[in-house]
Amino acid sequence: MTPAARVASAAAILDRVAGGEPAERALTNWARSNRYAGSGDRAAIRDLVFGVLRRWRSAAAHGAAPDVTPDAGQWADHRPDGRRLMLGDLVQTGEDPAAFFTGDRFALGPLSDEETAAIADPPAMERGQRLDCPDWMLPILDADMGDRADEVLLTLRERSPVGLRVNLARISREEAITALAQEGITAQAHPLSPSALVVDGFPRGLAAKAPLRDGLIEMQDPASQAVVDLLPLDPGMRVLDYCAGGGGKTLAMAGRARAEFHVHDADPGRMADLAPRAERAGVPIAGTWGPAAPPEGDFDLVLCDAPCSGSGAWRRSPEGKWALTPARLDALRQIQGEILDRAAALTRKGGTLAYATCSLLRAENEEAVAAFLSRDGRFRQTGGRRFSPLEGGDGFFVAILERQS
Structure with a gap:
């Protein structure tokens, strides 16, 4: 699949999520209906969908979509659509939407004048939109975390690093790093725990690698x-x-x-x-x-x-x-x-x-x-x-x- 086709597929899945379908089920149902998509395509589309889920309110703001979150239940005439959500998230992550909204086969249609205008005039977002947090939670988090609340919420808008736990009963952390390197995976010791590693990037098929398959390493935060x-x-x-x-x-x-x-x-x-x-x-x-x-x-x-x-x-x-x-x-x-x-x-x-x-x-x-x-x-x-x-x-x-x- 082309990058533009992946974006179009993510938008279609987000339409289902906006309609109340859980994201994992929507992704699974889409994959079953589109068996031509390879594992790399499915993983890339999943990343796009979950990126919007982390940044739903800010994506909606940048895409000129209604500021309504997936749990709203009563959409009336203000249900956001996957196209606008993908548009908004591409804008705020530094991508050029025109490269994906091409109108080519399997791609989303070209940008409308309204969408082009929305991109040219970035929105003035409220705090909850900027931090991608429900408004009712903000005073609670402020009281609980003080002046670190905004920093924490901004961190939670991004994808989590891949954490691993070394089974120290069978292998040392240094040996685990070497074993992963032999599988093409770069990992470093993490300071939170003597058994913890963090992986560089987001490698595919990690669970199938020999150290994890053999119980020497487990995926764990x-x-x-x-x-x-x-x-x-x-x-x-x-x-x-x-x-x-x-x-x-x-x-x-x-x-x-x-x-x-x-x-x-x-x-x-x-x-x-x-x-x-x-x-x-x-x-x-x-x-x-x-x-x-x-x-x-x-x-x-x-x-x-x-x-x-x-x-x-x-x-x-x-x-x-x-x-x-x-x-x-x-x-x-x-x-x-x-x-x-x-x-x-x-x-x-x-x-x-x-x-x-x-x-x-x-x-x-x-x-x-x-x-x-x-x-x-x-x-x-x-x-x-x-x-x-x-x-x-x-x-x-x-x-x-x-x-x-």
């Missing part, structure tokens, strides 16, 4: 690894990853200590890939739990990477930025409290309960922990840390809570 580094892990511990998801933190913990690892998730389907990944990494999973069979017994360490707004990971999951509402945030805070209470009951005397989110918001972090400690006097906080996206990873929070004996 550096800040996520740094959260695990703060956990008090010792050999022989009975450990529960209570909100395990794909199990990335379970595998990271196993890279630090030989322990008895158990996993649980409210949606067991999220853990479907964990067993083969654990086998590749040489990590035995002692128990897998779900709603039908809740965890039993006492654990030395319980990690709760709780469901949250995902505001620290908006670079990776930009749709979450537009789907979040005040009501949804309130519901998440309720869920977080319930998870902490359930996990506390599974933590043995003298054991550790670790609470983590990929959120930037105090309401989901410090305030959630303070509310839990006021409910359960058996625990005290002994450690914790915030990780900012400005440090080169996702935004994360972790609190280390000890159950007093």
Whole structure:
């Protein structure tokens, strides 16, 4: 496909997203209907779509499209179209739209007089448009991050670097860098964690490379690894990853200590890939739990990477930025409290309960922990840390809570 055809395809997919279809489903459905597109084409189109999702409001402003985000639901006559969104994003990323809006076969039609005028007269954007943030979130982020809020939000408009975790139980970080170099991948040590690497650029097919295929290296954000580094892990511990998801933190913990690892998730389907990944990494999973069979017994360490707004990971999951509402945030805070209470009951005397989110918001972090400690006097906080996206990873929070004996 030509670059112009890729832009046209991205615009068609954005039309579907603007109509309420989730981006991943829209991309998959488009690929199934256009099997002529190769893997490179699909990856490039995905990058275009996700670039607009990160910068939806500013793209709409530059493309003279309505300032309405994908979660709006009630479009009336003001639904933005993929053509205008792609036009606006090309302009603000320094591309010449005329090179893509050619009218050639498979390309979008030439620029109209109105579109040309919009390009020539850049808009005066409001703060929420410039920062690509819902307006209702701005005062919350200002209160929580102070004068760093704008810098953080601008960082979240861009694509996240590719982070890797070295399985230190099987290979050193230096050996991992050499193994990746033999596959044509350049990586450097990342300062957030002794196991973390960051890759130069955005190479395709990384997961199929031998070091990842053989379980020597896993894809994982550096800040996520740094959260695990703060956990008090010792050999022989009975450990529960209570909100395990794909199990990335379970595998990271196993890279630090030989322990008895158990996993649980409210949606067991999220853990479907964990067993083969654990086998590749040489990590035995002692128990897998779900709603039908809740965890039993006492654990030395319980990690709760709780469901949250995902505001620290908006670079990776930009749709979450537009789907979040005040009501949804309130519901998440309720869920977080319930998870902490359930996990506390599974933590043995003298054991550790670790609470983590990929959120930037105090309401989901410090305030959630303070509310839990006021409910359960058996625990005290002994450690914790915030990780900012400005440090080169996702935004994360972790609190280390000890159950007093």
